[in-house]
Amino acid sequence: GIYVRKGEPLFTIYSPQLLSAQEEFLITGKRKLADADSRSAKTKLLLLGVSESQIDELRQKGVPSNYMAIISPVSGYVIFKSVLEGGHVKPGETLFRIADISRVWVLVDIYESDIPLVKAGQKADIFVTSLPGKKLAGKITYLYPYLSPRTRSMKVRIELENSDEKLKPEMYADVRVKVDLGKRLVVPQSAVLDSGLRKIVFIRTGAGTFAPREIETGNPVGNYRP
Secondary structure, three states: OOEEOOOOEEEEEEOHHHHHHHHHHHHHHHOOOOHHHHHHHHHHHHHOOOOHHHHHHHHHHOOOOOEEEEEOOOOEEEEEEOOOOOOOOOOOOOOEEEEOOOEEEEEEEEEHHHHHHOOOOOEEEEEEOOOOOOEEEEEEEEEEEEEEOOOOEEEEEEEEEOOOOOOOOOOOEEEEEOOOOOOOOOEEHHHOEEOOOOEEEEEEEEOOEEEEEEEOOOOOEOOEEO
């Protein structure tokens, strides 16, 4: 839950590998070895998570540090921490997770019948329950290439700026995507009798007389069907 800024130390660690890499870097500098060797020693430190500023400090001190501070690579909130004071860690183990929510994703479920109408780049209006009366503008950036077998829907990603951090992970929102369907013949939804097998409407054939007609309809648009 703590907010950390990029460049701030998260914890300090003792590692023989880090200590050896520091010594190697200092030796290449003292002996003025080939530039390639010097770059290699510096690259090794960078790959081990040592920042440029820490390398500059190491060069100025000329003495390796037994305990090296691990610097946060991003600004954000700590959402996971497994490291404890005096504990042991292994290579590849996740010690911290930091979430930057200054830019967030909205994941939208698009029903199977609406998939052909949705494309990357389309604008969308987002209405968040916790921000009543406020409309947020976003853009569809990615369409997932598969459907959920349970809901028969496809997920669509919308990216939003969130510099004020009013949007929180796991919030719910309503999303509206406007699609130009062109000019089409439509009928009120209430005029369509849908048996599940056929769709029937009644047309006026004369004064006070009507006749049934079977039709095919598209996706509902408001209170109408094309």
